[in-house]
Amino acid sequence: GSITHCAGYRAAAVAPGVALAGLGIDAEPHEPLPDGVADAVTSAGEPEHLGGLRVAHPTVHWDRLLFSAKESVYKAWYPLTGRWLGFEDAALTIDPGGRFTARIRIDGARTDGGPPLRALDGRWLVARGLVVTAVAVPAGSSLFARPDPG
Numbered sequence: 001g002s003i004t005h006c007a008g009y010r011a012a013a014v015a016p017g018v019a020l021a022g023l024g025i026d027a028e029p030h031e032p033l034p035d036g037v038a039d040a041v042t043s044a045g046e047p048e049h050l051g052g053l054r055v056a057h058p059t060v061h062w063d064r065l066l067f068s069a070k071e072s073v074y075k076a077w078y079p080l081t082g083r084w085l086g087f088e089d090a091a092l093t094i095d096p097g098g099r100f101t102a103r104i105r106i107d108g109a110r111t112d113g114g115p116p117l118r119a120l121d122g123r124w125l126v127a128r129g130l131v132v133t134a135v136a137v138p139a140g141s142s143l144f145a146r147p148d149p150g
Contacts, residue, residue: 002075009130021114022137024075024122026068030061030131038063041070041087043105049093057096060126066092068133073102073120076135080110080117090120098124100133114140 001014002025013025033041042050042063050062070087077085083106090102100122108117114137122135 002072004071006130011132013134015136018139020136021110021112021139022076022080022135024072024077024135026071026075026133028064028068028071028131030126030129031064032061033063033067037067041067043088043091046092053094053096060096061131062094065094065124065126065131065133068131069094069100069102069122069124069135072122072133072135076120076137077104077108077117080112080114080137081108082111094124100124102135 001012002023003012004010004025004027006027006029009027011025011027013023015023038047046066050066053060053062069092070090073090074085085104085106089106090104092100092102094100102120102122104118104120110117117137120135120137122133124131124133
Protein backbone atom coordinates (compact mmCIF):
# COMPACT_ATOMS: atom_id res chain seq x y z
CA GLY A 1 0.00 0.00 0.00
CA SER A 2 0.89 3.66 -0.19
CA ILE A 3 -0.35 6.93 1.26
CA THR A 4 -0.14 10.58 0.23
CA HIS A 5 -1.38 13.91 1.46
CA CYS A 6 -1.14 17.60 0.66
CA ALA A 7 -3.24 20.64 1.50
CA GLY A 8 -6.89 19.66 1.09
CA TYR A 9 -6.22 16.11 -0.10
CA ARG A 10 -5.44 12.72 1.44
CA ALA A 11 -5.40 9.30 -0.20
CA ALA A 12 -4.41 5.70 0.43
CA ALA A 13 -4.15 2.81 -1.99
CA VAL A 14 -3.83 -0.88 -1.14
CA ALA A 15 -3.77 -4.10 -3.10
CA PRO A 16 -3.34 -7.76 -2.20
CA GLY A 17 0.26 -8.98 -2.32
CA VAL A 18 -0.71 -11.62 -4.87
CA ALA A 19 -1.62 -8.81 -7.30
CA LEU A 20 1.05 -6.18 -6.61
CA ALA A 21 4.57 -6.44 -5.26
CA GLY A 22 4.85 -2.66 -4.91
CA LEU A 23 2.74 0.46 -5.05
CA GLY A 24 3.50 4.15 -4.82
CA ILE A 25 1.16 7.13 -5.00
CA ASP A 26 1.70 10.86 -4.61
CA ALA A 27 -0.41 14.02 -4.81
CA GLU A 28 0.86 17.58 -5.02
CA PRO A 29 -0.74 20.96 -5.60
CA HIS A 30 -0.74 21.76 -9.32
CA GLU A 31 1.57 24.76 -9.13
CA PRO A 32 5.23 25.43 -9.91
CA LEU A 33 7.87 24.06 -7.54
CA PRO A 34 9.46 26.63 -5.22
CA ASP A 35 12.57 28.38 -6.56
CA GLY A 36 15.61 26.11 -6.63
CA VAL A 37 13.73 22.85 -6.02
CA ALA A 38 13.59 21.84 -9.69
CA ASP A 39 17.39 22.00 -9.86
CA ALA A 40 17.60 19.65 -6.87
CA VAL A 41 15.17 17.03 -8.22
CA THR A 42 16.05 16.86 -11.92
CA SER A 43 18.74 14.63 -13.38
CA ALA A 44 20.66 14.84 -16.66
CA GLY A 45 18.38 15.45 -19.63
CA GLU A 46 15.24 16.11 -17.60
CA PRO A 47 15.34 19.94 -17.70
CA GLU A 48 15.39 19.82 -21.51
CA HIS A 49 12.59 17.24 -21.57
CA LEU A 50 10.48 19.41 -19.25
CA GLY A 51 11.21 22.46 -21.40
CA GLY A 52 9.85 20.69 -24.48
CA LEU A 53 6.74 19.61 -22.60
CA ARG A 54 6.26 23.15 -21.27
CA VAL A 55 6.31 24.58 -24.80
CA ALA A 56 3.90 21.95 -26.17
CA HIS A 57 1.56 21.91 -23.14
CA PRO A 58 1.96 25.18 -21.20
CA THR A 59 -0.97 24.60 -18.81
CA VAL A 60 0.76 21.75 -16.95
CA HIS A 61 3.34 22.43 -14.24
CA TRP A 62 5.76 19.77 -15.50
CA ASP A 63 8.34 20.39 -12.79
CA ARG A 64 5.79 19.54 -10.09
CA LEU A 65 4.61 16.53 -12.06
CA LEU A 66 8.20 15.24 -12.31
CA PHE A 67 8.66 15.74 -8.55
CA SER A 68 5.43 13.85 -7.81
CA ALA A 69 6.32 11.02 -10.18
CA LYS A 70 9.71 10.59 -8.50
CA GLU A 71 7.98 10.48 -5.12
CA SER A 72 5.68 7.70 -6.38
CA VAL A 73 8.67 5.81 -7.78
CA TYR A 74 10.46 6.03 -4.42
CA LYS A 75 7.38 4.79 -2.55
CA ALA A 76 7.19 1.72 -4.81
CA TRP A 77 11.01 1.23 -4.77
CA TYR A 78 11.93 1.39 -1.10
CA PRO A 79 9.80 -1.47 0.28
CA LEU A 80 11.10 -3.78 -2.47
CA THR A 81 14.79 -2.88 -2.15
CA GLY A 82 15.28 -1.44 1.33
CA ARG A 83 17.59 1.16 -0.18
CA TRP A 84 17.56 4.91 -0.72
CA LEU A 85 16.75 6.17 -4.22
CA GLY A 86 17.85 9.75 -4.76
CA PHE A 87 16.19 12.10 -7.23
CA GLU A 88 19.27 11.74 -9.46
CA ASP A 89 18.97 7.94 -9.42
CA ALA A 90 15.80 7.87 -11.52
CA ALA A 91 15.64 9.48 -14.98
CA LEU A 92 12.07 10.23 -16.00
CA THR A 93 10.46 10.44 -19.39
CA ILE A 94 6.96 11.86 -19.23
CA ASP A 95 4.35 11.22 -21.91
CA PRO A 96 1.84 14.09 -22.15
CA GLY A 97 -0.91 11.47 -22.51
CA GLY A 98 -0.76 10.49 -18.83
CA ARG A 99 2.10 8.00 -18.53
CA PHE A 100 5.72 8.16 -17.42
CA THR A 101 8.75 5.89 -17.20
CA ALA A 102 11.53 6.10 -14.63
CA ARG A 103 14.80 4.48 -15.71
CA ILE A 104 16.64 3.43 -12.56
CA ARG A 105 20.34 4.31 -12.60
CA ILE A 106 21.45 2.22 -9.62
CA ASP A 107 21.31 -1.46 -8.68
CA GLY A 108 17.64 -2.47 -8.52
CA ALA A 109 18.10 -5.79 -6.70
CA ARG A 110 15.04 -6.61 -4.62
CA THR A 111 14.91 -8.09 -1.14
CA ASP A 112 11.89 -10.24 -2.05
CA GLY A 113 13.75 -12.18 -4.76
CA GLY A 114 11.77 -10.59 -7.58
CA PRO A 115 13.35 -9.33 -10.79
CA PRO A 116 15.55 -6.24 -10.39
CA LEU A 117 13.85 -2.88 -10.73
CA ARG A 118 15.45 -1.23 -13.75
CA ALA A 119 12.53 0.81 -15.04
CA LEU A 120 9.20 1.65 -13.43
CA ASP A 121 6.18 2.75 -15.42
CA GLY A 122 3.51 4.97 -13.96
CA ARG A 123 0.46 7.07 -14.66
CA TRP A 124 -0.32 10.71 -13.93
CA LEU A 125 -3.32 13.02 -13.88
CA VAL A 126 -3.85 16.73 -13.38
CA ALA A 127 -7.33 17.57 -12.06
CA ARG A 128 -9.02 19.79 -9.49
CA GLY A 129 -5.84 21.72 -8.74
CA LEU A 130 -3.77 18.58 -8.07
CA VAL A 131 -1.06 16.53 -9.75
CA VAL A 132 -1.57 12.84 -8.88
CA THR A 133 0.90 10.10 -9.82
CA ALA A 134 1.01 6.34 -9.29
CA VAL A 135 3.38 3.42 -9.85
CA ALA A 136 2.41 -0.24 -9.51
CA VAL A 137 4.78 -3.22 -9.63
CA PRO A 138 2.84 -6.41 -10.41
CA ALA A 139 3.55 -9.46 -8.27
CA GLY A 140 5.45 -12.20 -10.06
CA SER A 141 5.82 -10.15 -13.21
CA SER A 142 8.72 -8.47 -14.92
CA LEU A 143 6.42 -6.06 -16.81
CA PHE A 144 7.63 -3.11 -14.74
CA ALA A 145 11.09 -4.52 -14.17
CA ARG A 146 12.32 -4.52 -17.75
CA PRO A 147 15.96 -4.07 -18.69
CA ASP A 148 17.26 -0.52 -18.90
CA PRO A 149 17.24 0.42 -22.63
CA GLY A 150 20.37 2.50 -22.35
